[in-house]
Amino acid sequence: MLGFVDRLFRSLDTVAEASSRGMAKRVGRRSVLHWVGTAAVGGAMVPMLPFNRAGMGTARAQAEKTDVECEYWRYCALDGFLCTCCGGSVTSCPSNAQVSKVTWVGTCQNPADSKEYLISYNDCCGVPSCGKCLCNFNLRERPGYRMGVHNDINWCMANEGTNYHCTVAAVVGLGQSGG
Amino acid sequence: MLGFVDRLFRSLDTVAEASSRGMAKRVGRRSVLHWVGTAAVGGAMVPMLPFNRAGMGTARAQAEKTDVECEYWRYCALDGFLCTCCGGSVTSCPSNAQVSKVTWVGTCQNPADSKEYLISYNDCCGVPSCGKCLCNFNLRERPGYRMGVHNDINWCMANEGTNYHCTVAAVVGLGQSGG
Amino acid sequence: MRSTFLACAAALTFFGSPALSQEEIQPETVGNVTIPAGTEMLFSVDLSLNHVVDGRVYVLDAKTMKLLGIIPTASLGMVHIPIPGSDIYVATSHLARTTRGPRADFVEVYSGADLTFKEEIPISTNRAQALNYRSLFWSSSDQKYLFVQNATPATSVSIVDLPAKKQIGEIPNPGCYGIFPSFKTPTRFATTCGDGTFGTIDFKADGTGEMKASGPIFDADADALFSGAFQWGEKWVFASYGGNIYVVDVEGDTATLTEKIPVSAGVEGDWRPGGYQPIAVNSATGIAYLGMHSKGTEGSHKNPAEEIWAVDLASKKVLGRAPSVPSIAMTVSQGETPVLFALDALKAEVVRYEISAAGQPFALTPAGTASSGDLADQVEVR
């Protein structure tokens, strides 16, 4: 097995390579941005039931929701355990878990300012699966042929410790309609 | 790791060695047989709750109970998953699991003839833990210093495939009061 | 017999030797149950997310719904179950220290007769550790090759030569994901791509090959195809987020769209397919079954079914709609009188549905349930 840094950079290189050789040509900036820019639809946030024992009943992001609830606005494309229930925070892994080196993204609307933000979802890795606060929202989520917005895969894939533990949601930019 | 046969016979040898060097001297035939011969007490079969999601409510072996129920008479000292719920039978492991090479025993009263029978509990081994029909009865069960009647340990310990799957209950003799 | 003898021997060592009572009755022997040959088997694939290193397949008798045994799938392992009687394949990962340490990946072979482990074949460790989409792990039409989808997240497909018991190559399918083998050409498979094309890969005996892009087949923004697909004769049948069925022919050196069948267009209630395996096809009857939910919108594509719709692929007509458990994955048995199996996401059960006879109005009759495991997301029958 490759070491941490090797593996990380091999992974990023091949992403770039894949991109230049394939995706850039195939997908291109237009389609993805256009599609990421699509306005949020609250109704899209109907949770998938078995993943929703923590957050059943409500169907859209709500301003008063806290970050330990599935309906918290940043979680609009999050499928996994909330790190806020696992000893972490909305943007921090628990003390003994490693931050994933690659992520998927979503664009979620913040009910507080009605703006859309680009959210990067890091998995936390290398310790047993947490099992708390399982959520599953899929706004603009797509299958693996749109890997950067796919959430049915283990994003600890490029880490040395590959075991999935939980997921955080960091704001990394403004969404299209907010820009 | 030692191979199957090596390990098996090492295990049995050391059992015998332990016995001659230690247990026979310490425990002796009298105390164990005397104590194994003690009459069954139905009231003893109050199940330990978390292990009893399959069999709550009844407190004693009942003639009409089937072998997929915790209260079936042979299970009076069984702690584990019933193989009858896992693709096996009361005396057979599922097709892809291995029979444990060592066992613990209990003496259970058969309500049909009111006789006591010596029951050998084999674990079935080498495949994932079954998770069905978890039962926990402890008639005459004792801590590990009475290893032959201890049920809080993995009896797949002497097998090549050590993972615990489920437990069967075979009649291997008559209990003292039946003899 | 031997094991029982030894077992007793070991146990009785602790008893001195109560030989007296031993002589009085014939001790029962402990062995193994035999699964009757020809038993129709149902496979509920449980990713066990709460204990993600300990995934497993619950193998059930498809008629009685009784558990026959459990096959391990370890860490987000993929399961491929070909034609009846054949071996069962698992592509998975093991960590040296259960939840930590170096990762090693294998194709594991289990007996289709008694579910016992037979052998393991090492594969590269970039296998996609994903939910159980059947399209991520498939076999060639002649069962000689296995294809494993990789993601680092850059995507590629590992080619495993089964007779040779080794991986012979790894072919990039950048921007694409999923494996849809040709039904005629063992060395050909297609893959769905993010730009709406299909890539077709013909590989050589040395495991090398290039991907050839088709023309536009779907729009991943407006009407994305679900990850999985089902066989209909010699074509692959896909469901789309927007409520269409795409019939794709991958037999040529590039894939072609042969049919696009609108299923819910013009129907009240914004009905859409949803879940992880929202479509199943009985190849003989040419009827597709779709798990449909109402009030569908962008992002609702994993919602469980409220109804199951039957669609005649030849006439392109919806034959009927039946209420359903909240299903996230479905399969249907092949042959004359198909039986449908659905994973109830809320009860964590697999439900057996008998289907009304051909000619009769479409209806589903529940005829048995069983636990599907902690968190099952794929179901297969054979």
Next chain:
Amino acid sequence: MRSTFLACAAALTFFGSPALSQEEIQPETVGNVTIPAGTEMLFSVDLSLNHVVDGRVYVLDAKTMKLLGIIPTASLGMVHIPIPGSDIYVATSHLARTTRGPRADFVEVYSGADLTFKEEIPISTNRAQALNYRSLFWSSSDQKYLFVQNATPATSVSIVDLPAKKQIGEIPNPGCYGIFPSFKTPTRFATTCGDGTFGTIDFKADGTGEMKASGPIFDADADALFSGAFQWGEKWVFASYGGNIYVVDVEGDTATLTEKIPVSAGVEGDWRPGGYQPIAVNSATGIAYLGMHSKGTEGSHKNPAEEIWAVDLASKKVLGRAPSVPSIAMTVSQGETPVLFALDALKAEVVRYEISAAGQPFALTPAGTASSGDLADQVEVR
């Protein structure tokens, strides 16, 4: 910061580069939470029997009952948590292929400060894979040695030298089980034996040693001692199936019974201790807490508690009885104002009980609960 940058880099690769929007706000960075130094920690040890290869310890803040993190214990691993601040030790087994293949056993060292994995020390593979009895894995009084109970089923104890980071010996304790170290002599520990004696083992620097038997201390038929025990000053305190407390001194070259305290004799209702960790002692106050069930009989020794009884070990008096959740394991914090923690077997919760002040009538006040995991059977606090 770095990881966030790389994360975005990787993700955004798939987006071409929407740099415009990136410039407009400062991206949040993803890091790790820090556990405040001196946090009182509660440890709920979950054997996860349904997924027995994936056992774990849920580490909670003992005051807020919030989860701090999870430490893996793999396959029926034992957990030893010494004095505050020290490392946390796990003695466990890993199979090469998760649920199959060769077994390897280790003592694993985790940081008591941030719960991170530090190192592993190989041990022999005959470790007792048992439920989590604290007496199966313990440390010497000077924290230099770890003692691991083995069973094949023949029993022995592995001696691990922590500074040397290796196992230095394996000493048979035939007919005996469990480890109760001397509080004064780091190279001495006792073990409970099936004939009602205690064995005392003094081992040499080379890891060899012989077991010396005490006189009769208990009767395993009539009044068996539970597997675990708690420290009271420099003595070990045991509960018995029949409802007695045994205080044992293991400081000499053979162990001696210093007190036998009948707890339920003469009390209506056949009250007995029950569960997996039915007794806990606060060393400073000399008060033992017992999880008691009524209608006790042969075989009821794992029944959960209906009440918790407080017993003054010096005066040998029952101070009081309090209703309790159905507890199968208990612990109590040390120091002046002890807090009691009980595992509710029915709800799979760990319950925090505040104890009435010294002098006040004994009472327990629930003050917080948390999930204990799937099937927890040991609880520790420090």
